[in-house]
Amino acid sequence: MRWSGADVQIEKTDFVAIPSQDAERAAAFYGETLGLRSDEHSQYEFWAGDICLGIWEPAKMGMEFQPSKNGHVAFHVPDVAAAREELEGKGVTFNGETFDTGVCHMALFEDPDGNDLMLHNRYAPYSGDSAA
Amino acid sequence: MQVEQVDFVAIPTQDLDRAIAFYRDVIELPQSPHATNEFEAGNVTLAIWKPEDLGYEFKDNGQGDVALRVPDVAAARAELEGKGIEFVGETLDTGVCQMAFFADPDGNSLTLHRRYRPREVGHGES
Numbered sequence: 001m002r003w004s005g006a007d008v009q010i011e012k013t014d015f016v017a018i019p020s021q022d023a024e025r026a027a028a029f030y031g032e033t034l035g036l037r038s039d040e041h042s043q044y045e046f047w048a049g050d051i052c053l054g055i056w057e058p059a060k061m062g063m064e065f066q067p068s069k070n071g072h073v074a075f076h077v078p079d080v081a082a083a084r085e086e087l088e089g090k091g092v093t094f095n096g097e098t099f100d101t102g103v104c105h106m107a108l109f110e111d112p113d114g115n116d117l118m119l120h121n122r123y124a125p126y127s128g129d130s131a132a
Numbered sequence: 133m134q135v136e137q138v139d140f141v142a143i144p145t146q147d148l149d150r151a152i153a154f155y156r157d158v159i160e161l162p163q164s165p166h167a168t169n170e171f172e173a174g175n176v177t178l179a180i181w182k183p184e185d186l187g188y189e190f191k192d193n194g195q196g197d198v199a200l201r202v203p204d205v206a207a208a209r210a211e212l213e214g215k216g217i218e219f220v221g222e223t224l225d226t227g228v229c230q231m232a233f234f235a236d237p238d239g240n241s242l243t244l245h246r247r248y249r250p251r252e253v254g255h256g257e258s
Binding site: 007008009010011012013014015016017018019033034035036041048049050051054056058063065066067068069070071072073074075076077078083086087115116118120122126 | 133134135136137138139140141142143144159160161166173174175176179181183188190191192193194195196197198199200201202203204208211212240241243245247251
């Protein structure tokens, strides 16, 4: 194994950063539109299971805003079609049709800042195949 | 709308072999038993993919850092620097946690993170 004492020793993922140009707008999206649980200590942090999404404004730290592209956070939902329909009813636009990869469904969308997200549900059991 | 968890975070690359080598050998995440392009970062899977293979223009994850928990940010940073990784600036101490910023070979933003202050008294960082 690679987990010897001197190694990097990554234990888990604490959070995924969500860059924003308007943290209030982003918080409304993650909290109300997506319905994620808000952190009890921070109005700009939201929990999806045991992962925290931390909204931040790069401009406030002197950095030029740049959305996260291709680094989709894949939200697990029990039914991609139903969740997509619900979000579309709230005005969320999806990018293309829902994919069926043969093992899972994926529906791609963006948050109001253009960060890439997806709804995801794997319906096939793991059996040595190669998709997420 | 019922989001149960995050199944994975996508990691875009322009060179699958290079990216796999980085996540496996440099930051030393366990490789998924199901897919060579997937790595287990504790509670979430990092899924490497090549946007160009699916007709998308390559872009990196921008400021969407994946914050990886390590027991000791300084030690992990020193270890990675010894492997040739360049960090962006000094390690940041926010008052509740330490963060050290770096990137994978495709420019995807990653953070070494350790919160040292209990959440009950802290504010604003996971």
